[in-house]
Amino acid sequence: xxxxxxxxxxxxxxxxxxxxxxxxxxxxxxxxxxxxxxxxxxxxxxxxxxxxxxxxxxxxxxxxxxxxxxxxxxxxxxxxxxxxxxxxxxxxxxxxxxxxxxxxxxxxxxxxxxxxxxxxxxxxxxxxxxxxxxxxxxxxxxxxxxxxxxxxxxxxxxxxxxxxxxxxxxxxxxxxxxxxxxxxxxxxxxxxxxxxxxxxxxxxxxxxxxxxxxxxxxxxxxxxxxxxxxxxxxxxxxxxxxxxxxxxxxxxxxxxxxxxxxxxxxxxxxxxxxxxxxxxxxxxxxxxxxxxxxxxxxxxxxxxxxxxxxxxxxxxxxxxxxxxxxx
Ligand SMILES: [Zn+2]
Numbered sequence: 001x002x003x004x005x006x007x008x009x010x011x012x013x014x015x016x017x018x019x020x021x022x023x024x025x026x027x028x029x030x031x032x033x034x035x036x037x038x039x040x041x042x043x044x045x046x047x048x049x050x051x052x053x054x055x056x057x058x059x060x061x062x063x064x065x066x067x068x069x070x071x072x073x074x075x076x077x078x079x080x081x082x083x084x085x086x087x088x089x090x091x092x093x094x095x096x097x098x099x100x101x102x103x104x105x106x107x108x109x110x111x112x113x114x115x116x117x118x119x120x121x122x123x124x125x126x127x128x129x130x131x132x133x134x135x136x137x138x139x140x141x142x143x144x145x146x147x148x149x150x151x152x153x154x155x156x157x158x159x160x161x162x163x164x165x166x167x168x169x170x171x172x173x174x175x176x177x178x179x180x181x182x183x184x185x186x187x188x189x190x191x192x193x194x195x196x197x198x199x200x201x202x203x204x205x206x207x208x209x210x211x212x213x214x215x216x217x218x219x220x221x222x223x224x225x226x227x228x229x230x231x232x233x234x235x236x237x238x239x240x241x242x243x244x245x246x247x248x249x250x251x252x253x254x255x256x257x258x259x260x261x262x263x264x265x266x267x268x269x270x271x272x273x274x275x276x277x278x279x280x281x282x283x284x285x286x287x288x289x290x291x292x293x294x295x296x297x298x299x300x301x302x303x304x305x306x307x308x309x310x311x312x313x314x315x316x317x318x319x320x321x322x323x324x325x326x327x
Contacts, residue, residue, distance in 0.1 A: 006238040009125050013118060017106050020098055027094060035088045041077050048073055103211030113248050114241075116213045122242050123217065136216065139201035141173060148195075149318050161318030165195075168314045172199050175312075176206040179251070179283070187311040188287040193320035196287040200253045203285065207251055215242075215249040219270065220260035222246065226269040247276050250283065257288040258298050267299050274303065278310050286311070 032039040052070040056063050082092040099106050104115035114122075146169065149162040157164065168188075175184055186203075188196040204214045217225070225243055246252060252273070260266060277284050286307070288295065296304035307313075 005125075006122075006241060009118075009122050009238060012121055012125075013108055016100050020100060020106065023098055024095070031085070031088070031090060031095060034090075035084050038081055038084055041081050041084075045074060045077055048077075110211065110213070112213060112250065114213065114245060115211075116208055116215075116249075119213060119215050119242075119245055119249065122238060122245075123215065123221075125238065136197070136201040137205060139198045140205050141169075141176075141202045144169065144195070144198060144202060154317065157317060164315075164317065168199070168316060171312065171314060172203055176203045179207055179210075179212060183281050183283045185278070185283055185311040186285045187307055187313045188285065188316060189290065189292065189313070190316035191320070192289050194316040194318060196316060197255060200255065200285050200287055204251070204253060212251065213249045214251045214253065215245055216253045216255065217246075218255045218260070219257040222254060222273065223260045223262075223266045223269060226273075227265060246273050247280065247282070251285065252277060252282070253285045253287075255287050257286050258290040258295070262298055267303065270299065271303050271306075274306055278306060284311075 048070055052066055055061060055066045060066070061069075081095075085092050085094055097105075101115060101117035104110050104117060106117075108115050108118035146162060146165055149160075149165045151160045151162040153160050159167070172186070175186060186200075188199055190196065201216070204216055207214050225239060225246070228239055254270075254273075257270070274284060274286075290298060292304070292308070292313070295307060
C-alpha cells in the first residue's frame with residue numbers, strides 16, 4: 001500500500017511539479033524556435049542578473065542603485081518579450097509558470113499551514129473515495145437549480161420547499177462570501193436527497209477558489225481516521241498529518257453525520273473535533289440526515305448542545321430531488 005504512505009503522497013506531489021517544469025521547458029523550446037530573439041532576451045536577463053551580483057560585489061554603486069537599474073532593464077525586456085509572444089500568436093502568459101495550484105505555487109504550503117491541494121491528495125490517498133471527488137467539484141452555486149424544489153406548500157411548514165431553499169441558499173452564499181471576516185458554523189439537516197452535500201460542496205468550491213483550506217470528509221472517514229490513529233493502524237505518519245488537519249483547516253466539512261458506526265469512542269472523537277474547532281474559532285459545516293433531537297440520542301447531549309449553541313441550523317425539506325436530476 002505504498003501510495004497510501006506520506007512518501008507516496010509526496011512523490012505524487014513532486015511528480016506534478018516535474019510535469020509542470022517539463023511543460024514549461026517544452027514551451028520555452030517551442031518559443032525559442034519560433035522567435036529566436038526571445039532566447040537572446042532570456043540570456044541577457046540572466047547575464048544582467050550575474051552582472052548585478054558582481055557589481056554589488058565590486059561596489060561599483062550602492063546595492064539599491066544597482067538593483068534599481070537592473071529592475072528597469074528587466075522590465076524593458078519583459079515588455080518586449082510579451083510583445084514578441086503576442087506577435088508570434090502565443091498568449092502573453094505562455095511562458096509564465098503553469099502552476100497546478102496558483103495559491104501555494106505548488107509548494108503545498110501556505111501561511112496558514114498546508115494548502116488544500118496537498119490536503120486533497122493526502123485524503124485521496126487515505127480514503128477510497130477522494131476528499132473532494134470529481135463530482136463534488138462540479139457542484140457550484142451557479143450549478144444549483146432551485147427549480148428542483150417544489151413551490152407548493154407542504155404540511156407542517158410555513159414556507160414552500162423552494163422559498164425555504166432560497167433563504168438557505170442566501171445564507172450559504174453569504175457564509176462563503178464573508179468567510180474571511182466572519183467565522184460561522186452551519187448545520188445542514190433534513191432527509192437524504194435534498195441537496196445538503198451539493199450546498200456544502202458549493203461553499204467548499206468557492207472557498208477553494210480563493211485559496212482557503214478546506215477539508216471534506218464523511219463522518220465515517222473521520223471516525224476511521226481517529227480510531228486508526230488511536231490503534232496506530234495503517235500509515236501512522238500520513239494519518240497523523242491528516243488528523244492534525246482536522247483541527248487546523250480553515251473549514252472542515254463533516255458530511256453525513258450519523259451514518260458512521262457509533263460507539264462511545266466515536267462519540268468522544270467526534271465531540272473532540274467539533275469542540276476543539278469551536279474553541280479555536282475555526283468554521284465547521286456538518287450535514288446530517290438526523291433530526292435535531294436524534295443528534296442528542298445518537299451522540300451525546302453535549303454534542304447536541306454545542307451544535308444548538310454555535311451552529312446556524314438550516315433545515316432542508318421537500319421531495320427527494322435526486323430522482324429529478326442526479327444532485
Ligand atoms: Zn496548493
